[in-house]
Amino acid sequence: MAAPSPTTTHHRLLLPASTTHRRAALALAPSALRLPIRARTAHGARICAAAAPAASTASPPSSAAVAVEGKPTVLVAEKLGAAGLALLREFANVDCSYGLSPEELRAKISLCDALIVRSGTKVGRDVFEASGGRLRVVGRAGVGIDNVDLAAATEHGCLVVNAPTANTVAAAEHGIALLCGMARNIAQADASLKAGKWARNKYVGVSLVGKTLAILGFGKVGSEVARRAKGLGMHVIAHDPYASADRARAIGVELVSMEEAMTTADFISLHMPLTPATNKMLNDETFAKMKKGVRIINVARGGVIDEDALVRALDAGIVAQAALDVFTKEPPAADSKLVLHENVTVTPHLGASTVEAQEGVAIEIAEAVTGALKGELAASAVNAPMVPAEVLSELAPFVVLAEKLGRLAVQLVAGGGGIKSVKVTYASARAPDDLDTRLLRAMITKGVIEPISDVFVNLVNADFTAKQRGIRISEERILMDGSPETPLDYIQVQIANVESKFPSAISETGEITVEGKVKDGVPHLTKVGAFEVDVSMEGSLILCRQVDQPGMIGSVGSVLGEENVNVSFMSVGRIAPRKRAVMAIGVDEEPSKATLTKIGEIPAIEEFVFLKL
Ligand SMILES: NC(=O)c1ccc[n+]([C@@H]2O[C@H](COP(=O)([O-])OP(=O)(O)OC[C@H]3O[C@@H](n4cnc5c(N)ncnc54)[C@H](O)[C@@H]3O)[C@@H](O)[C@H]2O)c1
Numbered sequence: 001m002a003a004p005s006p007t008t009t010h011h012r013l014l015l016p017a018s019t020t021h022r023r024a025a026l027a028l029a030p031s032a033l034r035l036p037i038r039a040r041t042a043h044g045a046r047i048c049a050a051a052a053p054a055a056s057t058a059s060p061p062s063s064a065a066v067a068v069e070g071k072p073t074v075l076v077a078e079k080l081g082a083a084g085l086a087l088l089r090e091f092a093n094v095d096c097s098y099g100l101s102p103e104e105l106r107a108k109i110s111l112c113d114a115l116i117v118r119s120g121t122k123v124g125r126d127v128f129e130a131s132g133g134r135l136r137v138v139g140r141a142g143v144g145i146d147n148v149d150l151a152a153a154t155e156h157g158c159l160v161v162n163a164p165t166a167n168t169v170a171a172a173e174h175g176i177a178l179l180c181g182m183a184r185n186i187a188q189a190d191a192s193l194k195a196g197k198w199a200r201n202k203y204v205g206v207s208l209v210g211k212t213l214a215i216l217g218f219g220k221v222g223s224e225v226a227r228r229a230k231g232l233g234m235h236v237i238a239h240d241p242y243a244s245a246d247r248a249r250a251i252g253v254e255l256v257s258m259e260e261a262m263t264t265a266d267f268i269s270l271h272m273p274l275t276p277a278t279n280k281m282l283n284d285e286t287f288a289k290m291k292k293g294v295r296i297i298n299v300a301r302g303g304v305i306d307e308d309a310l311v312r313a314l315d316a317g318i319v320a321q322a323a324l325d326v327f328t329k330e331p332p333a334a335d336s337k338l339v340l341h342e343n344v345t346v347t348p349h350l351g352a353s354t355v356e357a358q359e360g361v362a363i364e365i366a367e368a369v370t371g372a373l374k375g376e377l378a379a380s381a382v383n384a385p386m387v388p389a390e391v392l393s394e395l396a397p398f399v400v401l402a403e404k405l406g407r408l409a410v411q412l413v414a415g416g417g418g419i420k421s422v423k424v425t426y427a428s429a430r431a432p433d434d435l436d437t438r439l440l441r442a443m444i445t446k447g448v449i450e451p452i453s454d455v456f457v458n459l460v461n462a463d464f465t466a467k468q469r470g471i472r473i474s475e476e477r478i479l480m481d482g483s484p485e486t487p488l489d490y491i492q493v494q495i496a497n498v499e500s501k502f503p504s505a506i507s508e509t510g511e512i513t514v515e516g517k518v519k520d521g522v523p524h525l526t527k528v529g530a531f532e533v534d535v536s537m538e539g540s541l542i543l544c545r546q547v548d549q550p551g552m553i554g555s556v557g558s559v560l561g562e563e564n565v566n567v568s569f570m571s572v573g574r575i576a577p578r579k580r581a582v583m584a585i586g587v588d589e590e591p592s593k594a595t596l597t598k599i600g601e602i603p604a605i606e607e608f609v610f611l612k613l
């Protein structure tokens with residue numbers, strides 16, 4: 001007979017919480033998904049689950065203005081609009097500390113639940129390490145997240161959200177301003193006149209009408225620039241490997257190859273993110289292909305241009321002029337040849353800097369950060385899978401089932417450290433491409449890993465954590481007959497190549513197997529090994545394998561009754577009458593070791609296990 005081995009588990013939250021607040025968090029606990037969602041779908045945004053408790057008790061930084069006990073602490077490291085700050089203050093202790101050195105940021109961060117930055121603060125691995133696990137959300141008040149180490153954030157289970165829409169128009173307007181200003185030498189002529197000169201012949205410009213503008217990166221800003229340039233009478237083409245040709249056509253823009261963009265454009269405007277693939281995308285080789293006298297505008301990121309190569313192209317006359325808002329190093333060196341070049345117009349990263357955009361960005365990021373801290377769903381998560389709101393809402397009960405099945409399966413393993421392979425089977429009448437299982441997989445992973453480790457698993461770090469522990473999570477679909485209205489018929493979780501402390505949980509094919517369904521919105525355990533049972537998955541569970549004979553329910557029930565342990569449900573699954581059976585008993589209270597030993601001593605009971613759901 002297997003020795004009783006109660007497994008103690010804590011229901012943890014999707015995002016790390018301070019230990020002292022786990023109790024508060026429990027109130028939120030099905031928590032992982034609190035619906036309805038603060039809808040951002042008006043922007044066409046998709047939504048991803050992130051959850052956490054609303055509070056943390058660690059002392060807030062001394063500089064937080066009114067530090068209220070029990071509220072989370074948000075460090076705002078760069079200037080943020082007043083409306084956003086007001087929203088944050090309704091919910092959190094807000095510490096506005098602008099211009100921190102990297103050392104100061106590292107020193108403060110372990111006292112903060114969330115950090116809000118713009119492009120001027122580098123949030124590297126050192127910051128996540130220094131946070132000691134407390135930092136749960138990084139909010140980028142703007143679009144570009146190249147200053148945040150996303151891999152490190154993910155590894156630390158920290159959600160990164162941005163404000164992707166509020167500064168689009170401002171950036172596009174700045175791009176157009178630079179385009180027009182450069183074509184007519186506005187900045188140079190202004191400086192010349194202020195220096196006492198009247199140089200009418202020197203500053204003859206070029207016209208825009210009829211000229212070809214190539215937009216590289218046809219996303220939000222790129223397409224707004226295109227619309228405006230069309231209004232100026234320009235012929236607009238765009239290169240973007242991921243953009244839809246239909247969307248481009250709808251605004252009269254032709255999508256072309258990089259080669260065609262390089263060789264035909266009179267003006268080139270850059271609007272792609274800085275990634276390893278776009279780093280130094282304009283370089284000696286690409287400048288050599290351009291039309292002589294091309295003009296370049298960059299309001300994206302400095303790093304997408306090889307700046308030394310641009311100086312060479314300007315000196316060689318390949319590039320007639322450049323207008324730059326962004327630089328590889330910001331601020332650039334005072335003696336930067338590029339900045340000081342007479343054919344270059346510069347602004348100090350002002351693309352997003354309009355009053356309207358900054359208020360919008362501040363509100364957008366404050367909503368995203370407070371929502372994530374409250375355990376709501378982040379529409380603008382950048383390091384977690386995005387799941388559409390409607391999908392989340394229908395999957396919500398299956399998410400709870402998924403975590404409980406994972407939690408149950410791992411407790412059945414005799415010594416959990418050796419788990420290498422978890423197989424999940426989803427039985428559904430839906431076509432495979434009509435069922436998004438990423439969230440379910442993350443929750444099963446959470447259920448499997450948390451009881452056997454100290455790590456917090458959430459939607460952000462589930463896949464990473466499983467990989468790091470050498471656990472392969474594989475998924476399989478079974479196509480059922482029936483109505484595709486319900487997303488899933490059942491979920492099965494199997495753990496292969498392990499021994500079980502309840503050997504009856506091992507199926508004919510050799511894996512620990514548990515299966516469950518959602519009935520009336522409640523998760524039910526419907527199969528253990530080869531035995532069919534039907535118990536709702538709440539509280540704790542005793543599984544017994546016994547000889548199927550009369551009086552077993554009464555015998556176990558009376559042992560539990562002697563200790564005043566309330567039985568909430570019972571179900572018996574048997575292979576055949578009077579042969580082996582598995583009895584699943586739900587209990588409201590945790591029985592003492594002595595009581596569990598007494599159950600084990602009932603003669604017909606061959607093995608049993610106590611499990612926490
Ligand atoms: N100067 C500023 O103050 C300012 C303000 C806002 C945005 N930005 C920057 O502008 C850029 C664009 O912002 P957005 O909001 O339009 O982003 P976005 O994600 O909507 O658009 C970026 C586009 O670039 C495309 N792209 C990716 N790789 C590419 C490649 N190799 N070649 C061509 N296209 C590629 C993507 O498919 C996408 O369509 C970002 O770098 C952002 O940080 C700067």
Ligand SMILES: O=C(O)[C@H](O)COP(=O)(O)O
Pocket residue numbers: 118119120141142143144145167349351352353
């Ligand atoms: O990526 C962005 O949103 C822009 O570059 C704006 O950056 P900022 O918030 O530092 O102005």
